[in-house]
Amino acid sequence: MHDKQDDQFQQKLQIFRDTCEKAGIKMTHQRLEIFYELGRAKDHPSAEEIHKRLRAKMPTISLDTVYRTLATFERHGLINRVQILDDKARYESNSTPHHHLVCVECKSIQDLYCSAFDVLDIPPEANEWGEVQSKHVELRGLCKECLKRKQEQKA
Amino acid sequence: MHDKQDDQFQQKLQIFRDTCEKAGIKMTHQRLEIFYELGRAKDHPSAEEIHKRLRAKMPTISLDTVYRTLATFERHGLINRVQILDDKARYESNSTPHHHLVCVECKSIQDLYCSAFDVLDIPPEANEWGEVQSKHVELRGLCKECLKRKQEQKA
DNA sequence: CTATTTGCAAATGGTTTGCGTTAGC
DNA sequence: GCTAACGCAAACCATTTGCAAATAG
Numbered sequence: 001m002h003d004k005q006d007d008q009f010q011q012k013l014q015i016f017r018d019t020c021e022k023a024g025i026k027m028t029h030q031r032l033e034i035f036y037e038l039g040r041a042k043d044h045p046s047a048e049e050i051h052k053r054l055r056a057k058m059p060t061i062s063l064d065t066v067y068r069t070l071a072t073f074e075r076h077g078l079i080n081r082v083q084i085l086d087d088k089a090r091y092e093s094n095s096t097p098h099h100h101l102v103c104v105e106c107k108s109i110q111d112l113y114c115s116a117f118d119v120l121d122i123p124p125e126a127n128e129w130g131e132v133q134s135k136h137v138e139l140r141g142l143c144k145e146c147l148k149r150k151q152e153q154k155a
Numbered sequence: 156m157h158d159k160q161d162d163q164f165q166q167k168l169q170i171f172r173d174t175c176e177k178a179g180i181k182m183t184h185q186r187l188e189i190f191y192e193l194g195r196a197k198d199h200p201s202a203e204e205i206h207k208r209l210r211a212k213m214p215t216i217s218l219d220t221v222y223r224t225l226a227t228f229e230r231h232g233l234i235n236r237v238q239i240l241d242d243k244a245r246y247e248s249n250s251t252p253h254h255h256l257v258c259v260e261c262k263s264i265q266d267l268y269c270s271a272f273d274v275l276d277i278p279p280e281a282n283e284w285g286e287v288q289s290k291h292v293e294l295r296g297l298c299k300e301c302l303k304r305k306q307e308q309k310a
Numbered sequence: 311c312t313a314t315t316t317g318c319a320a321a322t323g324g325t326t327t328g329c330g331t332t333a334g335c
Numbered sequence: 336g337c338t339a340a341c342g343c344a345a346a347c348c349a350t351t352t353g354c355a356a357a358t359a360g
Contacts, residue, residue, distance in 0.1 A: 024339085025339090025340095026333085026334050026335070026338090026339060026340065027334075027335095028333080028334070028339095028340065028341080029333095030340085030341075031340090046324090047324085047325080048324080060341095060342075061341090061342090062341070062342045062343070063325090063342095064325085064326075064327085064341085064342075064343085065340080065341060065342070067324090067325060067326070068326085068340080068341090069340095071325095071326095083238055083239065083240060083241075083242075084238065085238060086238075087238075087242075087244075087323085087324070087349085087350080088323090088324060088325090089242075089324085089325085101281055101284045101285075101287070103285065104288070110284055112278065112280060112281060112284075113280075114278045114280070116275065116276065116278065117275065117278075120271065120272065120275075120292075121271065122294065123267065123269045123271065123272075125267060125268075125269070126256055126267060126294055128299075129256045129265055129267075129298060129299065130256075130258065130296055130297050130298040130299045130300075130301070130302050131296045131297045131302055132256070132294045132295070132296040133259070133295055133296040133297070134294070134295045134296070135292070135293075135294055135295075136292070136293045136294075136295065137275075137290065137291070137292050137293075138290075138291045138292075138293065139277065139281055139287045139289070139290055139291075140287070140288055140289045140290075140291070141285055141286045141287040141288040141289070142285050142286045142288070143284060143285040144283075144284065144285045145285075146285070147285050147286055179314090180314090181313095181314060181315070181358085181359050181360070182359075182360090183314090183315065183316080183358080183359070184358095185315085185316075186315090201349090202349085202350080203349080215316095215317075216316090216317090217316070217317045217318070218317095218349095218350090219316085219317075219318085219319095219350085219351075219352085220315080220316060220317070222349090222350060222351075223315085223316085223351090224315095226350095226351095242324085242325080242348085242349070243348090243349060243350090244349085244350090
């Protein structure tokens with residue numbers, strides 16, 4: 001009845017409301033729905049994808065509102081923009097440190113938790129360069145589905 | 156008289172010629188110049204930037220030729236496309252394994268050589284996901300210049 | 311000589327913006 | 336009620352594409 005996932009989401013929602021309040025961002029129906037949708041999404045949807053998913057519930061929501069809202073959320077650190085391979089930007093609300101598995105074929109992105117990557121020391125050359133704020137490891141390759149499809153094509 | 160950098164470049168040029176020959180890619184003036192320019196570049200220029208730099212020597216070269224050529228080179232593994240932060244794609248001809256320092260302020264990209272990152276083991280979850288082909292570590296933050304500028308602004 | 315590549319101009323696609331209307335606070 | 340946010344349409348910018356002329360092999 002009382003699961004961990006839900007608790008986590010409630011906590012995220014509270015942070016969301018607090019952040020908006022502090023920053024003077026109005027709590028609109030659209031913004032809430034976009035936040036819910038991204039929180040629910042297991043993939044890393046693009047603005048267009050989020051728009052498509054929301055139109056079922058909110059037929060009048062416009063694509064540019066989705067763009068504007070995502071930009072606002074990102075500016076306040078509520079979500080992350082992930083720019084990989086593809087030309088279109090994609091988003092995630094996952095705020096815990098993690099890395100990415102990217103399929104070069106179907107462009108799918110999966111989160112990867114790996115403490116070995118998280119604890120990596122920043123090399124001294126980097127400190128000469130400036131101030132490192134975050135670390136992102138990206139592993140590229142072929143996901144299981146694409147691998148399978150390619151093998152079937154050969155046979 | 157006989158420096159290492161030049162040797163390296165000659166070797167790269169040979170690989171370039173061989174690859175083109177094998178793939179049936181014609182050796183045009185434009186392609187050579189684009190290859191030279193990217194080989195010479197220390198930063199990670201965009202297609203537009205490369206075009207701008209080349210126009211000094213080749214006033215008639217068109218932007219779409221630069222785009223087409225970069226795509227061709229990338230398809231044959233002669234160069235890498237780097238898609239970071241910014242919406243525009245950027246390119247590098249550096250083929251030795253390396254990582255990136257990215258300034259979130261000015262969008263500059265610097266190469267980082269770090270064997271500790273190169274030898275990282277792929278975690279088992281990744282092998283469940285599919286076949287990992289490459290590994291990229293990206294460190295984001297503020298470069299020295301931007302750090303300095305920000306501090307001056309505050310003062 | 312023939313197929314590829316180029317330059318031009320027009321199209322495309324993701325994203326942004328100006329503006330009049332709507333809706334939080 | 337005042338200001339921020341919305342929806343619409345038009346603009347924007349990086350990149351791509353169709354086509355006729357130029358060029359490498």
